[in-house]
Amino acid sequence: xxxxxxxxxxxxxxxxxxxxxxxxxxxxxxxxxxxxxxxxxxxxxxxxxxxxxxxxxxxxxxxxxxxxxxxxxxxxxxxxxxxxxxxxxxxxxxxxxxxxxxxxxxxxxxxxxxxxxxxxxxxxxxxxxxxxxxxxxxxxxxxxxxxxxxxxxxxxxxxxxxxxxxxxxxxxxxxxxxxxxxxxxxxxxxxxxxxxxxxxxxxxxxxxxxxxxxxxxxxxxxxxxxxxxxxxxxxxxxxxxxxxxxxxxxxxxxxxxxxxxxxxxxxxxxxxxxxxxxxxxxxxxxxxxxxxxxxxxxxxxxxxxxxxxxxxxxxxxxxxxxxxxxxxxxxxxxxxxxxxxxxxxxxxxxxxxxxxxxxxxxxxxxxxxxxxxxxxxxxxxxxxxxxxxxxxxxxxxxxxxxxxxxxxxxxxxxxxxxxxxxxxxxxxxxxxxxxxxxxxxxxxxxxxxxxxxxxxxxxxxxxxxxxxxxxxxxxxxxxxxxxxxxxxxxxxxxxxxxxxxxxxxxxxxxxxxxxxxxxxxxxxxxxxxxxxxxxxxxxxxxxxxxxxxxxxxxxxxxxxxxxxxxxxxxxxxxxxxxxxxxxxxxxxxxxxxxxxxxxxxxxxxxxxxxxxxxxxxxxxxxxxxxxxxxxxxxxxxxxxxxxxxxxxxxxxxxxxxxxxxxxxxxxxxxxxxxxxxxxxxxxxxxxxxxxxxxxxxxxxxxxxxxxxxxxxxxxxxxxxxxxxxxxxxxxxxxxxxxxxxxxxxxxxxxxxxxxxxxxxxxxxxxxxxxxxxxxxxxxxxxx
Amino acid sequence: xxxxxxxxxxxxxxxxxxxxxxxxxxxxxxxxxxxxxxxxxxxxxxxxxxxxxxxxxxxxxxxxxxxxxxxxxxxxxxxxxxxxxxxxxxxxxxxxxxxxxxxxxxxxxxxxxxxxxxxxxxxxxxxxxxxxxxxxxxxxxxxxxxxxxxxxxxxxxxxx
Numbered sequence: 051x052x053x054x055x056x057x058x059x060x061x062x063x064x065x066x067x068x069x070x071x072x073x074x075x076x077x078x079x080x081x082x083x084x085x086x087x088x089x090x091x092x093x094x095x096x097x098x099x100x101x102x103x104x105x106x107x108x109x110x111x112x113x114x115x116x117x118x119x120x121x122x123x124x125x126x127x128x129x130x131x132x133x134x135x136x137x138x139x140x141x142x143x144x145x146x147x148x149x150x151x152x153x154x155x156x157x158x159x160x161x162x163x164x165x166x167x168x169x170x171x172x173x174x175x176x177x178x179x180x181x182x183x184x185x186x187x188x189x190x191x192x193x194x195x196x197x198x199x200x201x202x203x204x205x206x207x208x209x210x211x212x213x214x215x216x217x218x219x220x221x222x223x224x225x226x227x228x229x230x231x232x233x234x235x236x237x238x239x240x241x242x243x244x245x246x247x248x249x250x251x252x253x254x255x256x257x258x259x260x261x262x263x264x265x266x267x268x269x270x271x272x273x274x275x276x277x278x279x280x281x282x283x284x285x286x287x288x289x290x291x292x293x294x295x296x297x298x299x300x301x302x303x304x305x306x307x308x309x310x311x312x313x314x315x316x317x318x319x320x321x322x323x324x325x326x327x328x329x330x331x332x333x334x335x336x337x338x339x340x341x342x343x344x345x346x347x348x349x350x351x352x353x354x355x356x357x358x359x360x361x362x363x364x365x366x367x368x369x370x371x372x373x374x375x376x377x378x379x380x381x382x383x384x385x386x387x388x389x390x391x392x393x394x395x396x397x398x399x400x401x402x403x404x405x406x407x408x409x410x411x412x413x414x415x416x417x418x419x420x421x422x423x424x425x426x427x428x429x430x431x432x433x434x435x436x437x438x439x440x441x442x443x444x445x446x447x448x449x450x451x452x453x454x455x456x457x458x459x460x461x462x463x464x465x466x467x468x469x470x471x472x473x474x475x476x477x478x479x480x481x482x483x484x485x486x487x488x489x490x491x492x493x494x495x496x497x498x499x500x501x502x503x504x505x506x507x508x509x510x511x512x513x514x515x516x517x518x519x520x521x522x523x524x525x526x527x528x529x530x531x532x533x534x535x536x537x538x539x540x541x542x543x544x545x546x547x548x549x550x551x552x553x554x555x556x557x558x559x560x561x562x563x564x565x566x567x568x569x570x571x572x573x574x575x576x577x578x579x580x581x582x583x584x585x586x587x588x589x590x591x592x593x594x595x596x597x598x599x600x601x602x603x604x605x606x607x608x609x610x611x612x613x614x615x616x617x618x619x620x621x622x623x624x625x626x627x628x629x630x631x632x633x634x635x636x637x638x639x640x641x642x643x644x645x646x647x648x649x650x651x652x653x654x655x656x657x658x659x660x661x662x663x664x665x666x667x668x669x670x671x672x673x674x675x676x677x678x679x680x681x682x683x684x685x686x687x688x689x690x691x692x693x694x695x696x697x698x699x700x701x702x703x704x705x706x707x708x709x710x711x712x713x714x715x716x717x718x719x720x721x722x723x724x725x726x727x728x729x730x731x732x733x734x735x736x737x738x739x740x741x742x743x744x745x746x747x748x749x750x751x752x753x754x755x756x757x758x759x760x761x762x763x764x765x766x767x768x769x770x771x772x773x774x775x776x777x778x779x780x781x782x783x784x785x786x787x788x789x790x791x792x793x794x795x796x797x798x799x800x801x802x803x804x805x806x807x808x809x810x811x812x813x814x815x816x817x818x819x820x821x822x823x824x825x826x827x828x829x830x831x832x833x
Numbered sequence: 834x835x836x837x838x839x840x841x842x843x844x845x846x847x848x849x850x851x852x853x854x855x856x857x858x859x860x861x862x863x864x865x866x867x868x869x870x871x872x873x874x875x876x877x878x879x880x881x882x883x884x885x886x887x888x889x890x891x892x893x894x895x896x897x898x899x900x901x902x903x904x905x906x907x908x909x910x911x912x913x914x915x916x917x918x919x920x921x922x923x924x925x926x927x928x929x930x931x932x933x934x935x936x937x938x939x940x941x942x943x944x945x946x947x948x949x950x951x952x953x954x955x956x957x958x959x960x961x962x963x964x965x966x967x968x969x970x971x972x973x974x975x976x977x978x979x980x981x982x983x984x985x986x987x988x989x990x991x992x993x
Contacts, residue, residue: 749874
């Protein structure tokens with residue numbers, strides 16, 4: 051057996067195409083006769099539509115069609131509910147999902163009102179000026195608490211209120227914990243909206259070929275199979291008549307799995323109306339309104355503790371901003387609810403949330419997907435408790451950690467995948483020790499920080515822990531084929547947005563089949579090449595599809611050995627797979643190449659034994675019993691510029707446990723990129739809506755993404771606690787970097803301003819906001 | 834209304850009749866089919882559309898195609914000498930995992946070409962500074978910095 055590929059820092063198979071500009075992204079698709087689409091979007095967040103006059107647009111040069119809601123007839127339907135409410139007792143749930151084009155009123159700024167199809171994108175955009183919409187402006191629902199007031203304006207008039215859902219989950223007995231507590235910490239925490247801002251905006255090309263009765267759609271989606279199934283149903287087509295291709299995608303981060311975006315529904319329909327291929331490419335401004343967002347929540351949280359720092363219980367009551375529609379069900383707030391518990395023993399927990407409709411863009415999961423909020427609340431409560439108890443923030447965490455012998459650890463509540471929240475594995479103490487060591491905790495707090503603070507610097511340290519449910523079901527599949535060239539082709543249903551699947555999956559397969567990683571060609575996200583699957587989300591690609599790859603490759607290996615044993619007339623156990631050949635152990639001259647074997651497995655003449663499948667191919671599926679539990683510790687030392695309140699991150703440490711690591715190079719990249727997004731979320735990125743629901747910073751000039759000078763080098767290390775729930779022992783890692791950064795910054799800033807008693811209770815911050823908070827803390831006031 | 838322009842792109846001369854308002858990025862991507870240049874924001878912030886015009890890094894979304902008339906443009910497709918051999922910067926990025934989704938990558942590579950010509954031994958701070966006009970949402974920049982450091986070494990080692 052050659053060197054094991056699993057675990058090696060192998061450079062990526064996909065990179066040469068990306069580096070030379072020869073990878074196909076959606077906007078690169080060019081078809082003969084293609085028309086271009088532009089959308090007129092509501093510039094008010096909440097307004098009744100009195101009338102729409104599109105005559106001017108219809109007469110505009112190069113325009114092929116203009117559509118409003120009325121033109122869609124029966125095709126105009128609210129989108130499906132993607133995730134039903136979780137199986138929790140006494141849940142209240144009111145379903146309102148997005149519509150293809152606004153009909154009676156617009157419910158958030160940027161909601162599509164009309165669609166123009168023209169010979170070029172320039173002409174389509176020109177024609178938008180010829181559409182006149184007569185709006186009656188309505189008061190907007192922006193603030194979460196005000197949304198629940200008796201006299202609040204209504205996002206959905208027929209509902210009679212702005213509640214999307216109310217969910218309570220509890221375990222143990224919170225009231226008793228509260229009664230027995232030596233210390234009660236009670237605070238309000240808020241977390242506000244940001245946007246994923248993938249560098250590639252969304253885009254769709256839809257081509258209905260009337261002669262072949264076949265639809266091809268290129269879509270920047272994270273879930274091509276679900277898009278195919280849904281669009282086929284909406285259009286009255288067989289799933290076999292629709293091919294959805296998710297080609298190279300310029301970043302996903304969650305919003306590209308929202309289904310069904312109005313543009314997806316409309317382009318697929320309009321290409322059938324017009325008989326010509328259509329392309330729509332979102333521009334950056336549209337992306338700020340029409341692509342989903344996340345993170346608005348307000349938590350009223352209480353923690354009960356014993357004097358020695360033991361957590362007796364937590365009560366958390368929170369509001370979740372669903373935006374104008376809630377197609378993704380309760381995935382985000384349920385994740386907040388579950389992730390709050392973290393790596394700690396919390397015997398008594400009462401969590402209730404109200405998901406609220408607002409006149410703001412739709413909320414669906416964005417990298418972390420509600421986990422940030424839970425971690426922020428829990429970690430802040432512990433920090434505040436540590437201060438009250440005059441213990442240190444490390445000791446209180448360590449005291450409450452779930453111990454290695456307690457796994458699997460049942461939390462007795464329901465997770466976002468609808469299974470019980472049970473942690474499969476974990477080992478938190480060593481991760482904490484390693485992080486403290488790498489950040490130099492003792493030396494910093496004992497010597498460096500007091501010295502530098504005395505010299506007038508503002509330097510702080512933070513160390514936080516988190517647990518992340520990853521790799522949830524239901525399942526994914528893979529088909530592995532040895533071709534007559536001896537190379538291996540592979541297909542799976544999930545899409546790829548930069549995670550390195552073409553390489554990490556190849557590593558898993560290479561170990562079974564004994565070929566070079568670079569000789570394995572993987573296709574993701576083409577529904578004609580693989581029919582079944584769910585999609586790329588919830589840090590599940592490596593776990594679920596990765597294990598399907600392993601299963602299929604193992605099966606192909608069995609076929610190879612069986613056939614080679616017959617051909618070479620040796621026992622299978624005497625054979626080994628080495629560099630594209632099957633050979634007799636110790637007798638490499640007695641061998642057969644995989645390519646030759648593939649030809650033999652697909653004979654042109656002669657009989658085969660009944661029941662024999664042709665080829666060296668296998669299709670296998672993997673579905674975990676439940677998600678794998680990743681965890682980690684982040685630590686930071688940061689300095690606040692006393693004049694500008696800009697931050698200098700002097701040291702950033704991540705110690706992460708995602709089980710066995712397939713490719714450490716790719717893993718480090720995922721962690722580093724996640725942290726950069728977390729830093730943006732914590733200190734730069736906030737969507738500012740005014741009282742009318744207008745978005746005030748809808749451009750990259752005003753919404754600040756972290757740039758190279760803003761993001762530090764990250765020191766990372768790994769603790770490996772293999773997941774017992776899958777054969778590869780892997781856990782997801784895609785979201786981990788982004789999750790705890792808000793909590794981490796809050797602790798470090800409190801530390802830098804401990805003399806004035808700063809207590810950060812909100813994220814995102816900014817230099818301005820920190821300046822205000824520090825000023826207020828100095829004056830002993832709340833702002 | 835349309836104007837005829839003649840632009841050299843990657844050493845090949847293109848003559849086209851274009852509207853004056855046509856962006857250079859759209860000209861490259863859609864008129865002459867060089868879609869390796871990506872468009873991320875269309876307001877000059879993200880840097881994905883960066884190309885070389887007369888050897889200087891410019892944002893093709895902030896230029897009209899007519900402004901490239903008579904000029905010499907190089908896009909990412911021109912970096913590897915037409916499939917012949919990866920440019921040392923491309924090698925650096927491949928070796929160090931300096932890209933994930935790869936969407937911002939062409940603009941970053943083109944930003945670096947003149948930078949590394951002028952600064953064959955850049956410090957980390959200088960690298961981060963020159964990259965500050967290119968947004969990458971995937972990598973956190975750390976491996977991009979490592980890739981640039983390796984690229985600088987590879988350029989020096991490359992036989993002239």
